[in-house]
Every structure is written in C-alpha cells, then in structure tokens.
Amino acid sequence: MTIFQWVGLPLVSLLFLRSGYQLVRGVRPRTTILVSLGIWLAAGVAIARPDVTTQVARLLGIGRGADLVIYLVAMAFLVSVFYFYHKYRQLSSELTEVVRSIALDRAQRADTDAAPKDDGPTG
C-alpha cells in the first residue's frame, strides 16, 4: 500500500461510517445520506484500486482513470456552485423579507404615533 492509501482509506472509511451512523439515526434527509455513502464508497474504491477507475474510464470512452476523476470533480464543483448560489438566493430573499417587515412595521407605527389623537368631547 502507498502512503496515500494508508492515509486516505482510513479517512474515507471514517466518513463512510459517519454517514452510515447518520442513516441509522435519521438525522439528515435519507437521499442526502445515500448520496454521501455513494461518494465515500466510490472514493474508497478509487483509492484502494486505482486500476478500477481506469477500467471504468475505458468503458466510458475517456481513456485514463485520472481524467475520469477530473471530469467528475469538475461536475461536482459546478453542481456545488449552483447549489450554494441557490441557497444564497434563498437566504438573501429571507433576509430581505425580514428587513422589509421591520421597515414597514416601524413606518406604520410612526404613522400611528403621528396621527392626531381624538380625545373626545371636553367639558
């Protein structure tokens, strides 16, 4: 085994076990955990048996296993960018709603305070 395998395999195994634990406990959405498990498993296989990535790459017509990994990482990066952009938009929109609500509430309260009060008939 290479040094990278000595370091990488225990690390990926720990992450796999962590995801498995989360699946059993049901702390995160099931689909998210299953995707995580798939990623850790694929990473483990790619580290333990690099020749497998080459075989899969040839099967897909890519050629080199390293190229397959680069393509997958690039795709994952793009998906992550869009995911976080979507999350950013969602949070930003929620923040705007809160800010708007505070602004309107304060303005309407100021209007109420400024309105002339009807004290009723005197004397």
Place this chain on the structure above:
Amino acid sequence: MTAPHVIIVVPAYNEAQTIADVVTRLCHHYSDIVVVDDGSTDDTAVVAATLPARVVRHPVNRGQGAALQTGIDYALARGADTIVTFDSDGQHDPADIEALLEPVHSGACDVALGSRFLGATRNMPWTRRLVLQAGVLFTRIVSRIRVTDVHNGLRAFNRPAAKSLRITLDRMAHASEILDQIQAAGWRYQEVPVTIHYTDYSLAKGQDSWNAIRIACQVVLERLGL
C-alpha cells in the same frame, strides 16, 4: 369623482446630497411621497426626515429592487390607487409624471413605463447609450417584450398591477424582472417619453458596464430557475 390617490415611491441609498432637491421638486406636483431609505450609511434618512415625505427605513442595505418592493407595499397599505417609482439621484423630471399617469388613469394601460429613447437625454455618455441599447436587445430576446428602454426607474402602476407585482431580485436586475412580470401577467403597458438628466453625480452613482453583464447573468440564472 375623486382624484386617484397617487403615491410617489423614491428608493434612496446614500443620496443625502440629492434627496432634498428631488423631494422638494416632487412636492410642487404631488403631496404623497414615500422615501425608502435603503440602509444608507450617510445622512439620507436624517435629511429625508426633515422633508414633507414619509420615510420607510431598511435597517440594512438590500438593494434598489428590495427598496422598491418595500415602498410599493407601504403605498398599497396606505391605499394608493396609482404608484409611481422615481429615482433619487436627480435624473428624473417630476414634470414627466403627469404624462406617465395619463394612460394609467384613463384606463389605457395598467403600467406606464418611462422611456428616455422615446423622450430625451441630457449629457448622456455614448458608452451608457451603448450599454442601455444592448440591454434593450437582450430584454427583447430573453423577456420577449418590445420596449425601447429597459432600466428606466420612472414607472407608474395601477393598484391591481402593483398588488400582483412581486420583485424578488433585490438589486439592479429588478428592472428586467418587472418587465418579465408585465409580460407573464399580461398587463397592458405603454411606454411614455421622459427626459433623463445625466449629471456628474448621477453618472458616478449609476451602473457601470460590468454591472450590466452581472445583471444579464442574474437574469439568465433566474430564467433557468437557479
């Protein structure tokens, strides 16, 4: 018949230098003015509070689109029949509002959009003209709405249109979003010639060309549902 209740919404961000002049000029024509201070870090809110206008203040800056929506919500709550949006950098002419209101009040359209390319521009740099014309072309392709001016802050909405308008793009891309919603909702719209006065101040505060690219990207991403 009573005259329609017109409320002018003026979104302002760091406009302490111009807001007094803008509101004062508006006051000569209209009595109900709402300044939405979009979390300014200068004295915009302090100056606005001394003017004959109602001030709605965002605690933090959220962008012109967000400020417009806040102003529209406030104006609707105050019972506005017609809502006019008016920029705070001094580029617009209050005298143009009457022409903008005419087709809305006569029932000829639901939304009146100011157009500098049907009207006039004073001291407009050619680079700005080029960017705006590119914006018009982009909008015609992406939003499929035939307008001559895309990013003009002078608009008038009747109450039903204002009620159904929901600006979600907080920053400058809101102008394209408004056009998208006009098209999607099938509101009747009409372009009205207006005059835009470019000053060194307004040009320094305005959008640069790179921002136009950012706006285009945001519109495309929004269209893709991302």
